[in-house]
Amino acid sequence: RAFAPQNLQPPSVYRYGILYAKPSYTAIRHRSPRFDVEYRTNRHGFRGGDYDFPKPPGVKRVLLLGDSFTWGWGVPDGKTYGDLIEAGLSAKGRKAQVVNLGLVGMGLSIQEYLYRRLGTLFDPDAVVVAFISNDLDYDFFQRKEDHQASAQDVVERVETGRSLVRRLPAYAWLCQHSHLFALLRLRVSALVLDAGRAHLDAAHAVKGDLERRARQQKEGIKTFDALIDHVCGRGGLVVVLDTDDYLSRFTEVHGHLKGRAKASPRCLR
Numbered sequence: 001r002a003f004a005p006q007n008l009q010p011p012s013v014y015r016y017g018i019l020y021a022k023p024s025y026t027a028i029r030h031r032s033p034r035f036d037v038e039y040r041t042n043r044h045g046f047r048g049g050d051y052d053f054p055k056p057p058g059v060k061r062v063l064l065l066g067d068s069f070t071w072g073w074g075v076p077d078g079k080t081y082g083d084l085i086e087a088g089l090s091a092k093g094r095k096a097q098v099v100n101l102g103l104v105g106m107g108l109s110i111q112e113y114l115y116r117r118l119g120t121l122f123d124p125d126a127v128v129v130a131f132i133s134n135d136l137d138y139d140f141f142q143r144k145e146d147h148q149a150s151a152q153d154v155v156e157r158v159e160t161g162r163s164l165v166r167r168l169p170a171y172a173w174l175c176q177h178s179h180l181f182a183l184l185r186l187r188v189s190a191l192v193l194d195a196g197r198a199h200l201d202a203a204h205a206v207k208g209d210l211e212r213r214a215r216q217q218k219e220g221i222k223t224f225d226a227l228i229d230h231v232c233g234r235g236g237l238v239v240v241l242d243t244d245d246y247l248s249r250f251t252e253v254h255g256h257l258k259g260r261a262k263a264s265p266r267c268l269r
Contacts, residue, residue, distance in 0.1 A: 006182035007032040010039060011175040013166070016117050018110060020103045021045040029176050035074040044118070047072055048082050048100035055123045060096045062086075063119050065111040066130035067138075069243060070102025081130075099124065107138030108220060112227045120230075126237040129227070133246040136220045136253075162188060217252040224257060232267040239269050 010028035015021040021044070022028065028039045042050040055061055064070050064082050072080030086098040099122050101114055108131075115127065165171065165188075174181040228238045240247070240257060247254040261268045 004179070004183060005033070006179045006186060008176050008179070008182055009185075011166070011172040013045070014163075015045055016114060018103070018106075018114065019162075020105065023172070026172075030074070031176075032074065037074060037076045039072075040077055046100055046102070047077070047080060049086070049097055051097050051099055051122065053121045053123070055097075058095055060094065060126075061122055061124045062096060062098045063115070063122055063124035063127045064098065064100045064102055064130065065115055065119070065127060066102045066241075067106045067111075067132055067135060068102070068104040069132055070100060070130045071104050072100075072102070073104065102130070105138060106135070108135040109223050110138075111135070112223050115227060116230065120234075123234075124231075124236055126239060127227070127231050128239045128241055129224075130241040130243055131246055132243055133249055136216055136250065214252075217250055220250065220253045221256050224253065225260075228260065228268055232264070237267065237269065 008029070008031040010022055010026075010030055012020050013023055022039075022041045024041060024043050024045045026041045026045075028041065030037055030039060039047060041047060043052065051061075062085065070080075070082065072082075077083070080100065080102075082098045082100040082102070086096060089096040089098075099119075101111075101119055103110075103114070106114070108129075111129065119127070168174070175185070224240075231238050242248075247257070257268070
């Protein structure tokens, strides 16, 4: 604690086909040198209002997709941007519910998968995608088909070890109270990152791999199109929140989305 204090973070569980949703109805304390906040999760293991299906009559729903920015990393309950959107709409007399499906460290393809697996059940009128530059980068080592066999073997072995550790009776308590356990989690995570480092370097174009960079953007366009087509096919609206102008770093993706928005402003903004 004195010489190497670690961030004490909430535990993760396996739900909805992914490993990063939080336990339902849980008060989670998240401590770091920069903040000390408590999160409360709803019945689905996410933050925000405890809304269920079907959608109430006369109510509009906004569904948020994204990573830690949307989840609200280090932000207390009631202060995430989803909470602020809902409060702003309510202040204007709008009957609206904001459903936050943000998860820490989620790539764009996982966000789209979560929308299809769970988000559609909320029957959203609008879907907001908060885009961060690493959302496409994460896809490179979260998708199994993008791994080299040797790297994927390492990732699978580490994930097997993680699944065993998660079964410890005191796992959740250790995540939030033990600095030594937090240090162990950090080391295990480093193994996963090392296994996918070549893919991340290529995604960032650190090594000048233009072919990989082009493939990354192609996959990003494909994922965006799948999400947009599904939402618009249900009569909804997609809003891409370009956080800190990150999209400009992906010229092909940016140009494609601008073209679609110009052609169908009622579908994409």
